[in-house]
Amino acid sequence: MMVLTIDQRGSRKGSDKVQALLEDLRSVRTVRPFQRTAGDEIQAVLDDPAIALGIALHLANSGSWSVGIGVGPVSTPLPAETRAGSGEAFILARTAVESAKKNSANICLKARPEHYIAAERIDASLQLVSLIERRRSAAAAEAGALLASGLTQREAGESLGISQQAVSLRLSNGLWHEAERMKAWIVTDLGELSS
Secondary structure, eight states: OEEEEEEETTTTTSOOOHHHHHHHTTTSOOSEEEEEEETTEEEEEEOOHHHHHHHHHHHHHHTSEEEEEEESOOOSSOOSSGGGOOSHHHHHHHHHHHHHTTSTTSEEEEEOGGGHHHHHHHHHHHHHHHHHHHHSOHHHHHHHHHHHTTOOHHHHHHHHTSOHHHHHHHHHHTTHHHHHHHHHHHHHHHHHHHO
16 A cells, blocks of 8 residues: 655745645545645555556655655555554655655655665655656656647647657657656556555
């Protein structure tokens, strides 16, 4: 099982963004829903690695959130309220979010000691992908988003009013293909780790 603990960065200096985030995440498929746990923090229990990765990277890349992913067992039966949950995944997510607050990628994954090597590999990959995506130019991100929506490079070029070669150059400069390959491996590895 995976627990995401998400903490608002710089909340003491700005407005509370938690309620708006909870609204945005309401339709996400979870085992237990995103809920405010304390102050400017939310948590959810998930079992889908692709969903967990997508949310974690999106929020970490925004620069507004620190994201911890804890992978491990949870106490069952799970209570209806996420904030009432317990178990190793919850503890690991707490440790991970504290580490995420201290790294430049704003994201961290922790797992049980017997999975240390796999967890370290996934964590390093997560941080690298986050930093690549965060430093990507707006033009490269826009081209990548069009490809992610199912368009071909030619169609993306037509949509953007540029050539297919220009789209290819934007994707290359933004390391889009490399990051997408790494994310696919992270999903696979995370699925194995959480099963």
